[in-house]
Amino acid sequence: MPLIDIENVRRSFGSTRALAGASLVIERGEIVALMGANGAGKSTLVKILSGVQAADSGSIRMNGQACAPQTPAQAAARGVVTVHQSTDLVGIPDLTVADALLLNHFVDGRQPFFLTARSVRRTAADILREAGFDLPLERRFSELGPADRQLVAIARALSMKAQLLILDEPTASLSTEEASRLYQTVLGLKARGISVLYISHRTADIAALADRAVVLRGGKDVAAFTRPINFNAAIEAMIGRPLNAARPQARAALGPxxxxxxxxxxxxxxxxxxxxxxxxxxxxxxxxxxxxxxxxxxxxxxxxxxxxxxxxxxxxxxxxxxxxxxxxxxxxxxxxxxxxxxxxxxxxxxxxxxxxxxxxxxxxxxxxxxxxxxxxxxxxxxxxxxxxxxxxxxxxxxxxxxxxxxxxxxxxxxxxxxxxxxxxxxxxxxxxxxxxxxxxxxxxxxxxxxxxxxxxxxxxxxxxxxxxxxxxxxxxxxxxxxxxxxxxxxxx
The missing domain is CATH 3.40.50.300 (P-loop containing nucleotide triphosphate hydrolases)
Incomplete structure (x- = not known):
């Protein structure tokens, strides 16, 4: 029985059809890359899985049971946690990194009523250690660059004990070393039986991590590839035409x-x-x-x-x-x-x-x-x-x-x-x-x-x-x- 079974999901916004019968299966402990051009329906599908939006029709089953979360909190309670590409809402500017890592704990009551700075730091340090990241716990969240904000978001998501972790462009702002550490973290999750839906435009990410790649175009799944992934064919499926990625001709004459x-x-x-x-x-x-x-x-x-x-x-x-x-x-x-x-x-x-x-x-x-x-x-x-x-x-x-x-x-x-x-x-x-x-x-x-x-x-x-x-x-x-x-x- 797969962890997630999405079948013929549709969603429209007025006259705009975002999903036109998308289907996707994710097994336990599997890393599936979701590929597609902008507007292909990836974000809409993720929002439905995350409880942000509801599907117009179709079915989603998790562990064999119907799954239709109405809020992100409900999705998280079912074990579906999403790290979005934009990290603006990950933390509150005046809070420290340690506070940002524990925001979900504060909201859902997992922290004790009486807190000390030492206990917050200790718990935050444990979260970072499990994620494999090194961040300055006392620095204000507003002082972090895009890369470190992304690491905070990923570490906090991992602390929520997800069965399915959805990562949306997680390496877009990361250095080579940080991306390598993220790879090890993701592969470690796979080894522990956690499934990952990985959304990225970077073929290096997908080649390093994905067991399978599913391509969306026009709101439907149009192709699937198993490892090793044929990226030329995958990209052509994404854009619906042959890929012309040749380097541009150098200018014959340049100005002053x-x-x-x-x-x-x-x-x-x-x-x-x-x-x-x-x-x-x-x-x-x-x-x-x-x-x-x-x-x-x-x-x-x-x-x-x-x-x-x-x-x-x-x-x-x-x-x-x-x-x-x-x-x-x-x-x-x-x-x-x-x-x-x-x-x-x-x-x-x-x-x-x-x-x-x-x-x-x-x-x-x-x-x-x-x-x-x-x-x-x-x-x-x-x-x-x-x-x-x-x-x-x-x-x-x-x-x-x-x-x-x-x-x-x-x-x-x-x-x-x-x-x-x-x-x-x-x-x-x-x-x-x-x-x-x-x-x-x-x-x-x-x-x-x-x-x-x-x-x-x-x-x-x-x-x-x-x-x-x-x-x-x-x-x-x-x-x-x-x-x-x-x-x-x-x-x-």
Whole structure:
């Protein structure tokens, strides 16, 4: 008898059909990868399993009994625990990591009435030890980066004694070492008979962990693969067409130098480096998490400052004191965590597709302060057509879109006005193969703009860039004659 047996599940939202008869079986102690392009129905299926949404029809059985949780708490009580891709709600900013790890214990009464700081630390340390992670228990949750927030979420989920652990893009923000530790944790769960439903766009994750891979497309399961998984066939099943992942042709002719860095130093005591990027060129900087990629981009955007050296933009000294000065100079940036940096909160004014695109351009588009929806709607409609954004209308909530479509909207924001330098920090994080191809095409289409991309995935760097550089210890390695990157540690 399987642990989970999902049969012919359907779910619609108005005229939009999210699931059109999906079926999935998960055995005890099995790791099943759920693959599919953004909008294929993965998130809806996970929400139904997690008690966030109800199915319109179909059946779900767990241990042979009907299973239809109405809330996440009910799902957890049945042994189904989910770690979502976005970790914004994992902890409360002013609480410590130890408190964040025990939030579920506080809510469901597992902790004694009288607590001491020592007992909280001891229990939190036990949770981390079981998960195999090392986190600073006394640090405030708000001070953690995306990688450590993800580790808190996973560790807390493991403490809930799940029979089925659902992991949604768990390595998207993790370093090679952290991803390797996560692999060992997941394989340890499998050895203990715990089942894992693993959602990831990273083939390295799936190759390392999955016993089987099931592909969703159009709300239905269209293919299944057993280990060793044929990823070419799986990806073609995901997108419904042959995969063209060839590296782009290098530009035959590039324009003048747009960005020049001379003896730049990211931190005092680190090695200095030079860099030139020309008009129309797409340059990717890769390296492990913490190598300094994000620091370089944030210094160019004015949220940090170089410790030494000089930067030039179009031959003129460039040292923005803040993002406003960077924007005025024609430098724009899409930061790593789009949920925190690029999107308005849910249910706030400005959380539609059109408003998300227009937000930084309002002073130019409406210089007299009178706002009309015509310009916003026009730009959003052009972006939807150009980038293949799957949306019902330009006034749809950005939060109703899949991760890949959200990222397309963020890119469309900076394509709505001309710019000289586009900075993209991990632009393919949580983005499926099909959406990634659309984003790459859009990045490479504008030859009047220079693009600098930070990515931890060397394969993604090769796929998008004319030139790939490697950053290590907050400094760029010297360039080689070949434009292929120097060998990196294998990155999941």
């Amino acid at each position: 130098v747009v960005l020049e860095l001379r003896a730049v130093q990211l931190h005092r005591g680190t090695a200095r480096f030079d860099l030139q990027v020309r008009e129309g060129e797409v340059v990717a900087i890769t390296g492990v998490l913490g190598a300094g990629k994000s620091r370089l981009l944030s210094a160019l955007f004015g949220t940090h400052h170089f410790a030494g050296g000089q930067a030039f933009l179009d031959g003129r000294a460039y040292a923005p004191r803040n993002p406003a000065e960077a924007l005025a100079a024609g430098v724009v940036m899409a930061a790593e965590d789009r949920h925190r940096s690029s999107l308005m909160p849910r249910d706030w004014p400005g959380e539609t597709i059109a408003a998300t695109i227009s937000l930084p351009h309002l002073p130019r588009w409406y210089p007299r302060g009178l706002m009309f929806s015509g310009r916003e709607t026009q730009e959003a409609n052009k972006a939807i057509a150009r980038l293949g954004i799957k949306a019902q209308s330009p006034h749809q909530s950005i939060w109703a879109l899949s991760g890949g479509n959200q990222q397309k909207v963020v890119l469309a924001r900076w394509e709505a006005e001309p710019s000289r330098l586009l900075l993209l920090d991990e632009p393919f994080q949580g983005v499926d193969v099909g959406a990634r191809q659309d984003i790459i095409a859009a990045i490479r289409a504008d030859r009047s703009r220079t693009t600098l991309i930070a990515t931890s995935d060397a394969e993604e760097a090769l796929e998008v860039a004319d030139r790939v550089l490697v950053m290590e210890n907050h400094s760029l390695r010297p360039e080689h004659q070949s434009d292929a990157p120097a060998p990196l540690e294998e990155h999941a």
